[in-house]
Amino acid sequence: MNAVLTPPAARTTPQWQAADAAHYLHPFTDFKALAGKGSRIITHADNIYLWDSDGAKILDAMSGLWCVNVGYGRQELIDAATTQLKELPFYNSFFQTATPPAIELAELLAEVAPPGFRHVFFTGSGSEGNDTIVRMVRRYWDVLGQPERSVIIGRKNGYHGSTMAGASLGGMAGMHAQGGLPIPGIVHIEQPFWFALGKGKSREDFGREAAGWLEAKILEVGADKVAAFIGEPVQGAGGVIVPPSTYWPEIQRICDKYGVLLVSDEVICGFGRTGNWWGCETFGFKPDLMTFAKGVTSGYIPLGGVMVGDRVAKVLIEQGGEFNHGYTYSGHPVACAVALANIRLIQRERLVENVRGDLGPYLARHFAALGDHPLVGEAQSVGMMGALQLVRDKASGALFDEGLEVGMVCRGHCFANGLIMRAVGDRMIIAPPLVMTHAQIDEMVALIHRCLDLTQADVRQRGWA
Numbered sequence: 001m002n003a004v005l006t007p008p009a010a011r012t013t014p015q016w017q018a019a020d021a022a023h024y025l026h027p028f029t030d031f032k033a034l035a036g037k038g039s040r041i042i043t044h045a046d047n048i049y050l051w052d053s054d055g056a057k058i059l060d061a062m063s064g065l066w067c068v069n070v071g072y073g074r075q076e077l078i079d080a081a082t083t084q085l086k087e088l089p090f091y092n093s094f095f096q097t098a099t100p101p102a103i104e105l106a107e108l109l110a111e112v113a114p115p116g117f118r119h120v121f122f123t124g125s126g127s128e129g130n131d132t133i134v135r136m137v138r139r140y141w142d143v144l145g146q147p148e149r150s151v152i153i154g155r156k157n158g159y160h161g162s163t164m165a166g167a168s169l170g171g172m173a174g175m176h177a178q179g180g181l182p183i184p185g186i187v188h189i190e191q192p193f194w195f196a197l198g199k200g201k202s203r204e205d206f207g208r209e210a211a212g213w214l215e216a217k218i219l220e221v222g223a224d225k226v227a228a229f230i231g232e233p234v235q236g237a238g239g240v241i242v243p244p245s246t247y248w249p250e251i252q253r254i255c256d257k258y259g260v261l262l263v264s265d266e267v268i269c270g271f272g273r274t275g276n277w278w279g280c281e282t283f284g285f286k287p288d289l290m291t292f293a294k295g296v297t298s299g300y301i302p303l304g305g306v307m308v309g310d311r312v313a314k315v316l317i318e319q320g321g322e323f324n325h326g327y328t329y330s331g332h333p334v335a336c337a338v339a340l341a342n343i344r345l346i347q348r349e350r351l352v353e354n355v356r357g358d359l360g361p362y363l364a365r366h367f368a369a370l371g372d373h374p375l376v377g378e379a380q381s382v383g384m385m386g387a388l389q390l391v392r393d394k395a396s397g398a399l400f401d402e403g404l405e406v407g408m409v410c411r412g413h414c415f416a417n418g419l420i421m422r423a424v425g426d427r428m429i430i431a432p433p434l435v436m437t438h439a440q441i442d443e444m445v446a447l448i449h450r451c452l453d454l455t456q457a458d459v460r461q462r463g464w465a
């Protein structure tokens with residue numbers, strides 16, 4: 001034991017940064033570059049604001065990582081965790097046992113899920129949820145006597161997590177380039193990204209065309225070999241790409257036509273983000289399976305899972321025998337207790353209805369106005385998520401050279417000016433908490449405007465536009 005350990009609260013920012021650089025490998029990070037620069041140390045939070053170790057206040061327009069939907073510091077979630085920790089901090093669900101919070105949460109999730117979803121399989125994260133999807137859809141077809149039906153179709157620039165299966169279902173080129181991904185039996189189609197791929201066509205026509213790529217892929221692979229199609233209702237990590245309204249209904253029609261299972265990855269869109277409990281409700285489709293995580297506990301504690309619709313549940317329950325799959329933390333009682341408190345809070349404060357009827361439209365109006373900024377080629381939002389596409393030339397929509405990393409320049413200004421906004425290439429994205437006031441949305445939009453101005457000044461000064 002090290003007798004001279006400094007108590008955490010007493011450390012200075014450079015001390016935190018030195019220890020961080022010495023020992024801590026961060027996700028999706030160039031370790032060496034970050035060690036040279038030093039992390040920003042976030043020490044505490046309240047409502048929609050964070051504070052760093054230098055005392056700077058930051059408006060968190062990303063809800064942590066798309067998850068702190070009810071905002072920071074909600075006492076009832078904290079109480080739910082502490083009460084459950086005292087009562088029963090852990091027990092598993094493997095040995096024909098279950099715990100009250102896991103059972104009650106399964107029941108409540110069935111209540112808030114779309115009709116036809118009455119069962120849930122718990123995991124510890126969204127990635128594990130999508131690993132479960134791969135095993136479950138393949139098992140489904142096995143049980144039905146069609147084991148050759150094992151290919152799953154995902155989308156380029158989709159994000160489904162970082163485990164071997166999650167990263168394979170996703171279509172992130174940078175992830176596939178490391179570690180021999182995707183794993184066999186997973187293929188991809190192009191994304192419904194109008195601004196990049198559909199210029200010159202109406203959004204509606206492009207939506208139908210993009211959905212048609214699924215049919216072409218099913219025919220290329222062979223309909224008798226395709227198990228499922230997976231997509232996020234709105235691609236989140238890919239840059240908040242809101243699909244045309246024609247896209248998902250057409251995807252549904254194609255999946256129905258070929259009997260392909262339809263999987264909605266609701267890890268970001270679930271629990272109110274788009275103005276309904278589930279993104280598939282906003283975009284008008286009925287999946288067979290849904291992955292969830294993040295917003296189920298508002299990120300206070302890790303939990304994920306798969307909502308299993310009747311079509312799959314019936315086969316697995318009535319004909320499947322033992323399903324050889326599960327995690328130590330499937331149905332963790334403390335995580336489930338926090339999720340119960342979180343969902344009840346969302347219901348009591350009518351957060352979903354509020355996003356749909358008030359906050360979402362309010363954000364949409366003010367966010368759309370940012371589309372007038374000379375640096376912005378497109379401003380898109382749905383519910384409480386949005387994206388600004390930065391462009392070199394507003395009139396033509398011409399993009400900056402990728403190597404310039406204008407998005408990172410903008411993100412740097414956000415960071416320095418008390419705003420967390422994420423850059424995906426040159427798309428600046430937000431997914432703020434669902435509990436914002438109008439005044440806080442105004443504050444956020446004003447900060448974004450200021451950071452766009454600062455970025456534009458940089459761009460001009462460097463002769464990039």
Ligand SMILES: Cc1ncc(COP(=O)(O)O)c(C=O)c1O
Binds near residue numbers: 128265266267293304
């Ligand atoms: C749509 C989607 N699916 C899955 C995941 C993976 O979730 P986790 O990071 O909890 O494993 C994410 C994470 O951002 C996500 O956005």
